[in-house]
Amino acid sequence: MTPAACAFCAIVAGEAEAAVVLDDEVAVGFLDTRPLFPGHTLVVPRTHHETLVDLPPEDVGPLFQRARRVAAAVVEILGAQGSFVALNNTVSQSVPHLHVHVVPRTKGDGLRGFFWPRTSYAEGEADEVAARLRTALEAPGS
Known part of the structure; x- marks a missing residue:
């Protein structure tokens, strides 16, 4: 997707309406139009990255500093007891522009753990998967 066709780029540029809660040189935060709970905010970088x-x-820290501020605000201002902070990469990403979900949480709100079924590792499988990931992460340039 080109930035010109991106719904979130249009919000960042002020060309599309959104309930904006944060707007600075790094990111824009706005309420999700289909929130899990009131205050569910999307924090997006100003530049288009899928x-x-x-x-x-160098942009990861500044983006997550903004998400951190929003997470604090939903607790302080909306009376949430905590928050769920997450992002999708490609799969389940309804708009292909990086966005961090900050969802206010309160005990008993009905949201249970993660939104997908959990599994277990077979005997020895965790060690094998961990070794493969360690090898990839230790490789130069990773």
């Missing part, structure tokens, strides 16, 4: 892997390393 996934977290596409975001330049």
Whole structure:
């Protein structure tokens, strides 16, 4: 998707309406139009990047500093007891522009754990998967 066709780029540019809660040189935060709970906010980088892997390393910290501020605000202002902070990379990403979900949470709100079924590792499988990931992460340039 080109930035010109991106719904979130249009919001960042002020060309599309959104209930904006944060707007600075790094990111824009706005209420999700289909919230899990009132205050469910999407925090997006101003520049178009589709996934977290596409975001330049120097931009990761500043983006998550904004998500952190929103997470604090939903507790302080909306009376939430905590928050759920998450993002999707490609799969389940309804708009292909990196966005961090900050969802206010309260005990007993009906949201249970993660939104998908949990599984278990077969005997020895966890060690094998961990070894493969360690090898990839230890490789130069990873």
